[in-house]
Amino acid sequence: ELKVEQNPLFLSMQEGKNYTIYCNYSTTSDRLYWYRQDPGKSLESLFVLLSNGAVKQEGRLMASLDTKARLSTLHITAAVHDLSATYFCAVVVWSGAGSYQLTFGKGTKLSVIP
């Protein structure tokens, strides 16, 4: 059974600081997604990481994937209050005939304080 572990689960950081959220997973996978969820809202896709060494950046967020280490990181640069949300990583496990299961981490609740 695939296990996806995110840490930290809670993160309180000051505006302007940098920090990294980690996503470890327990079985081979070549595809990983990062999502953002605001309170009371649905999930919004942030990044799709398709291969080993993939790096994607959008604004103050940068995500990377190391399939050999089974690790993805979401790096936050110079945090601003608008980044306060819960962030989820989700790992693809192929189940044959092009189909797949998606397993989520438990999420990292980020609070950016002035």
Add this chain to the structure above:
Amino acid sequence: EAQVTQNPRYLITVTGKKLTVTCSQNMNHEYMSWYRQDPGLGLRQIYYSMNVEVTDKGDVPEGYKVSRKEKRNFPLILESPSPNQTSLYFCASSSRTGTSNQPQHFGDGTRLSIL
């Protein structure tokens, strides 16, 4: 507008009374899926479907049924709901993967309370 539509958004019901949560997408996506979200547990996949008439169990399928008679619809059925199925449910869809890099698009969620 591309979207995944779930109904109802909120439902309070009683144990044992059959209910159906509908999910419809207008993006011609092959893949559809249901998740439940519980505090401290993240999202867990209930069922998924890669095509019409093809469904597979996710990590927590017990107590749920699904059907995929049409490409656009993927209803979630609780034949005999119990209080431990009180949760926030999300439907999602995506285009066929393979070389595609499309993420799943999520509906707005259905908050289910079973008394």
